[in-house]
Amino acid sequence: MLSRTADNLFWLARYVERAENTARILDAANRLAAMPIAYAGESNEWESAVAATGTLGLFKSLGKEATGESVVDFLAFSADNPSSIRSCLERARVNARTVRTALTTEMWEAINGAWLGLRDFNRLGDRVRLNAFLTYVKEASLRFDGSAYRTMLRNDAYFFSGLGSFIERADNTARILDVKYHLLLPEQESVGGGLDFFQWSSILRSVSANTAYHWVYRESVKPWLVADLLVLNEQLPRSLSACYGRICEFLDELSLAYGRQGPAQRVARSTRNRLQNATLEDVFQGGLHEFLTEFIGENSRLGQAITDQYLA
Amino acid sequence: MVVAFDEMGSSGDSCRPGYEVLKRWLESTPPDLLTTRRAEAELLFRRIGITFNVYGDEAGEERLIPFDIIPRILTKKEWSVLARGLEQRVKALNAFLADIYSKGEILRAGLVPDDLIYRNPYYRPEMAGLKLAHDIYVMIAGIDIVRVDPDTFYVLEDNARTPSGVSYMLENREVMMRLFPDLFAEQRIAPVENYPDALLATLKSVAPRSASSDPTVALLTPGPYNSAFYEHSFLADKLGIELVEGRDLLVRDNVVYMRTTEGPKRVDVLYRRLDDDFLDPLTFRPDSALGVPGLMSAYRAGNITLSNAVGTGVADDKAVYSYMPEIVRFYLGEEPLLQNVPTWRCREPDALKYVLDHLPEMVVKEVAGSGGYGMLIGPTADKKTIAEFAAKLAANPDDFIAQPTLALSTSPTFVDSGVAPRHVDLRPFVLTGGDKVRIVPGGLTRVALKAGSLVVNSSQGGGTKDTWVLDA
Numbered sequence: 078m079l080s081r082t083a084d085n086l087f088w089l090a091r092y093v094e095r096a097e098n099t100a101r102i103l104d105a106a107n108r109l110a111a112m113p114i115a116y117a118g119e120s121n122e123w124e125s126a127v128a129a130t131g132t133l134g135l136f137k138s139l140g141k142e143a144t145g146e147s148v149v150d151f152l153a154f155s156a157d158n159p160s161s162i163r164s165c166l167e168r169a170r171v172n173a174r175t176v177r178t179a180l181t182t183e184m185w186e187a188i189n190g191a192w193l194g195l196r197d198f199n200r201l202g203d204r205v206r207l208n209a210f211l212t213y214v215k216e217a218s219l220r221f222d223g224s225a226y227r228t229m230l231r232n233d234a235y236f237f238s239g240l241g242s243f244i245e246r247a248d249n250t251a252r253i254l255d256v257k258y259h260l261l262l263p264e265q266e267s268v269g270g271g272l273d274f275f276q277w278s279s280i281l282r283s284v285s286a287n288t289a290y291h292w293v294y295r296e297s298v299k300p301w302l303v304a305d306l307l308v309l310n311e312q313l314p315r316s317l318s319a320c321y322g323r324i325c326e327f328l329d330e331l332s333l334a335y336g337r338q339g340p341a342q343r344v345a346r347s348t349r350n351r352l353q354n355a356t357l358e359d360v361f362q363g364g365l366h367e368f369l370t371e372f373i374g375e376n377s378r379l380g381q382a383i384t385d386q387y388l389a
Numbered sequence: 390m391v392v393a394f395d396e397m398g399s400s401g402d403s404c405r406p407g408y409e410v411l412k413r414w415l416e417s418t419p420p421d422l423l424t425t426r427r428a429e430a431e432l433l434f435r436r437i438g439i440t441f442n443v444y445g446d447e448a449g450e451e452r453l454i455p456f457d458i459i460p461r462i463l464t465k466k467e468w469s470v471l472a473r474g475l476e477q478r479v480k481a482l483n484a485f486l487a488d489i490y491s492k493g494e495i496l497r498a499g500l501v502p503d504d505l506i507y508r509n510p511y512y513r514p515e516m517a518g519l520k521l522a523h524d525i526y527v528m529i530a531g532i533d534i535v536r537v538d539p540d541t542f543y544v545l546e547d548n549a550r551t552p553s554g555v556s557y558m559l560e561n562r563e564v565m566m567r568l569f570p571d572l573f574a575e576q577r578i579a580p581v582e583n584y585p586d587a588l589l590a591t592l593k594s595v596a597p598r599s600a601s602s603d604p605t606v607a608l609l610t611p612g613p614y615n616s617a618f619y620e621h622s623f624l625a626d627k628l629g630i631e632l633v634e635g636r637d638l639l640v641r642d643n644v645v646y647m648r649t650t651e652g653p654k655r656v657d658v659l660y661r662r663l664d665d666d667f668l669d670p671l672t673f674r675p676d677s678a679l680g681v682p683g684l685m686s687a688y689r690a691g692n693i694t695l696s697n698a699v700g701t702g703v704a705d706d707k708a709v710y711s712y713m714p715e716i717v718r719f720y721l722g723e724e725p726l727l728q729n730v731p732t733w734r735c736r737e738p739d740a741l742k743y744v745l746d747h748l749p750e751m752v753v754k755e756v757a758g759s760g761g762y763g764m765l766i767g768p769t770a771d772k773k774t775i776a777e778f779a780a781k782l783a784a785n786p787d788d789f790i791a792q793p794t795l796a797l798s799t800s801p802t803f804v805d806s807g808v809a810p811r812h813v814d815l816r817p818f819v820l821t822g823g824d825k826v827r828i829v830p831g832g833l834t835r836v837a838l839k840a841g842s843l844v845v846n847s848s849q850g851g852g853t854k855d856t857w858v859l860d861a
Contacts, residue, residue, distance in 0.1 A: 079637050080648045175613050177622035178632050186436055193435070233650060335651050387650040 082176050083237045084388035089172040090225075090241030093188070096165035097218035098249040098283075099152050100211045102126050105283035107207060110145055112275060123148040129256040129283070131248075132160055149207060154199070162214055166192055179234045183224035191217035233334060236327040240383060243327070247320035247376050253283055254307050255369040258300070277303050284315045304365055305357050317372060321349040324379070331387070341382040348375050393796040394538045395810050396461065405539070407464040407859050410575050415459070415801065415808060423803050426568050427458050433564050454557065455852035460565060460572075461800045461813055461834040468579075468830055468858045471534065471542060471817065474727035476826050477717060479530045479819045482549055482704050484720035486526035490516045490700065500715045505736075509709075510757060511550075511702025513665060515672060519689060522597050523823040526698040529588070529660075530819040531555075534727070534832075536798040543730045543795070544713070545814060549705040550697060551662050554833040554853075555818050556620040559584060559627070561833075561855040579830035579860040585627035587820055587827040592628075592658050594822035595694050600657035607631045607647060609638070609661040611679045621662050628660075635663070640683030643690040658694045665699050707756040707790045708734055731793060735786040744791040745782065748775050752843075753782065753791045766843060768794050797843055800854065802836055812837045814845050815856065830858035 106126035124143035127136045130152060139157060141147050155161045159168075170192040173185060180188075194217070198210045222242070229235045257280045277298040281287040286306060293310065294302050310316045325345050332338045360368050397408040404412045434453050463471075488494050489506050496503050506512055531552025533545040562581050566573055589606065596604035610621040612634050625632035637647050638656065646653035661668065667677040672685040687693045703709060711732040717725040733740040735753075744751060753765040765778040782789050799810035817832030834854040835845035845851040 078650055079631055079633060080650055081634070081637050082631075083650045171613070174618075174622075178626040189436070237650075331650075 078233050080388050082179050085172045085176040086179055086234055086238040087241040089169050090238040091245040092165040092169035093218050093221045094242045094245040095160060096162045096214055099130055099162050100214040101283045102129050103152055104211045105279040109279045125256055129253045130160055131252055132158055163195060166195055181228040183228045187220040187224050236331050239327045240324060243320045243323045244376060244380050246315055247317050250284055250307055250315050250317060251369045251373050255366060258365055274298055286313055289313055318352045321352055325349050339386045341386045344379045344382045394798045396798050396800045407462045420807060430456055430458055430564050430568060454847045455838060457802050457836055457852050457854045459801050459803050460855045460857045462857045464859050472828050475532055475817055475819050475828060477726050478532060479821055481717040481720050482527050483525055485716050486701060486704050487524050495719050500719055501712050505708055506703060509703045509706055511706060513700030516700040521698055522694055523595050525595055525821055526701050528591055528595055528696040528821050531816045534815045535795060537795055542727060544727050545730060547705045547710060549701040553617045553620055554816055556623040557853050558833045561853060565855045577860040579858040581829050581831055584829045589628045591820040591822035591827060592660055592696055594824045596657045597691050597694055599692060604657035605655060606658040607633045607656050609633055609659045609663050611663050635679045635681045638681040640687050643687045643692050645687050645693045660696050707754055711790060733791040735782060735789040735791060741786045745779055748779055750794055751791045752794050753789050755788055756790055812843050831856035
């Protein structure tokens with residue numbers, strides 16, 4: 078397929094995924110911010126929401142104060158923020174329109190419909206509307222994923238869009254965990270207070286793993302188990318390990334279809350091996366923050382390797 | 390003004406052949422249902438994303454072309470007359486182009502003036518003496534037809550460059566079949582869905598001789614900001630070919646390749662929807678960022694077929710149009726089956742005088758214009774507009790032709806006030822391949838939605854209808 082088409086598909090999937098992640102982060106922040114301080118703690122939930130999307134620098138450079146209103150506007154609607162939900166859905170739609178021929182009708186309708194529906198949510202006055210909007214975004218992303226899964230030919234177009242989804246997802250999971258962990262655990266000792274429960278639940282909620290946690294561990298929410306779930310657990314679709322499982326699959330399919338391997342396959346496999354061989358102890362020994370920072374770097378190197386190998 | 394011929398039949402009980410089922414249905418259908426169906430149709434179009442961009446209109450970046458849910462009907466007999474005429478006309482156009490870019494016999498015979506060709510902005514000296522595969526220049530033609538009475542169809546315009554609109558023909562039918570399955574069950578309507586197939590076969594049939602037995606075809610678009618981008622992506626999809634932009638292509642050793650995830654891949658035929666001017670910055674406009682450097686040298690080396698060929702614009706010039714009857718006779722030795730609208734060439738002094746004297750009754754068009762821009766419609770223009778136009782005309786008579794204002798036929802159309810007659814035209818698409826000519830029955834019917842208006846262009850408030858050719 079055309080390199081430009083593959084590039085568009087890759088980014089289309091990333092934008093949709095990013096929109097959904099941002100919606101989940103906002104959802105979690107919104108719940109936490111609504112709780113009494115005695116339960117939620119005094120940290121600024123809204124600022125950490127911005128940090129979790131990797132746009133804190135931009136937010137601050139715009140001279141903004143992190144309040145519920147400013148953050149909702151910045152993350153959901155702002156044209157100044159290229160990663161706002163609106164910007165993501167708009168760019169996804171531009172990409173989709175350019176590569177209409179590589180999408181199935183269902184996928185196009187999912188994206189185009191999501192974009193058309195944005196008009197109904199220009200600005201938000203109240204929390205009920207915010208909830209409706211976040212649900213809307215999550216559903217749009219599910220519809221996109223679902224239609225891709227159910228209607229696309231399993232050829233390179235599918236693999237490139239899948240790579241986009243999972244690279245973006247891995248990046249988001251790592252960032253959410255990093256920001257929250259950093260914020261919540263200045264020192265190891267403070268772990269375990271009743272206060273944390275809601276904070277940790279909120280992390281799980283932002284990656285839609287609240288129920289999953291209880292099924293897997295069958296005990297109350299513990300920070301290191303949350304990290305285990307989000308980093309190493311292969312069963313959780315948003316864990317780093319699971320994302321890299323899929324990423325390697327898609328890259329293998331591509332090398333099979335094209336008859337050759339390249340740097341992208343090697344980079345992905347080495348990251349996957351590291352995740353597979355790591356234990357929770359290893360991760361914490363070197364520091365979770367260091368581990369995640371390195372992971373985010375490797376993940377973005379993989380994105381670059383894919384671009385160089387296929388999309389340029 | 391003359392009362393226009395209505396294709397369903399004038400008011401009362403009379404009904405023209407072909408329209409019986411539709412008329413009965415219209416009479417028995419409450420207006421509410423039509424309103425509901427129209428809303429459904431609009432929703433369908435919007436969901437599929439069939440939009441067009443209007444140049445110079447910032448607010449409406451993407452708009453829907455209004456769609457009228459009442460079909461326009463032609464009988465099999467009417468269509469067969471048209472089809473034969475269309476095939477003849479396009480054959481003559483191709484022969485004419487092959488001639489003016491080689492020996493120029495028609496010019497030497499004195500039938501068409503030299504300067505009309507050689508000084509024409511669409512004449513491409515680069516094409517002179519170039520031998521094209523199969524001698525075909527216009528693989529895809531859109532011939533605009535108007536009708537004034539039961540037996541008279543006129544050709545209004547030949548579109549020999551990059552005619553658009555075929556996606557509407559196809560989507561209109563899809564939507565109609567979804568909304569009105571009963572009407573399709575009651576009568577035999579010739580299908581149009583084989584158009585993409587016919588187009589692909591046509592494009593493959595004109596591949597360069599050096600191409601493999603299964604040539605690679607791609608569609609070259611100016612990109613998503615072009616007004617017809619939807620159509621480009623729609624067609625590429627239906628044909629199963631890559632939709633490429635200039636930057637996706639490269640030329641190496643006079644061979645054209647596209648950049649793919651597996652490395653460069655050779656392209657044999659380009660269905661290009663990009664104007665000549667922008668094709669190759671090395672040959673034409675140096676500032677073109679949409680084109681492919683070196684494309685013309687690959688073309689001259691015979692390693693790629695461009696469809697349509699470069700330089701076909703000279704054949705759809707409106708001044709050249711006025712010579713079409715002579716052109717048909719000269720190359721085919723036949724009488725033209727389809728008539729031209731009587732046309733005054735303002736470049737001729739007698740004609741100019743007549744036109745200036747009769748401006749309020751005439752339609753005056755720029756010879757190189759399209760899209761309904763830059764024309765004067767005498768009967769609906771005010772005195773000031775006419776006076777201004779007269780000055781323009783007198784200053785540059787070569788740039789204009791004039792025609793009588795025709796009473797275009799009308800077809801029943803669902804408008805705010807109910808079902809009412811509105812003027813229509815028809816653009817059938819004629820495909821000329823190395824093997825044969827293919828014409829899908831029907832075409833795109835455009836309708837002027839404003840009462841009394843004769844302008845059907847989508848850029849100026851026109852809409853479209855599904856066109857039914859009855860196959861019985």
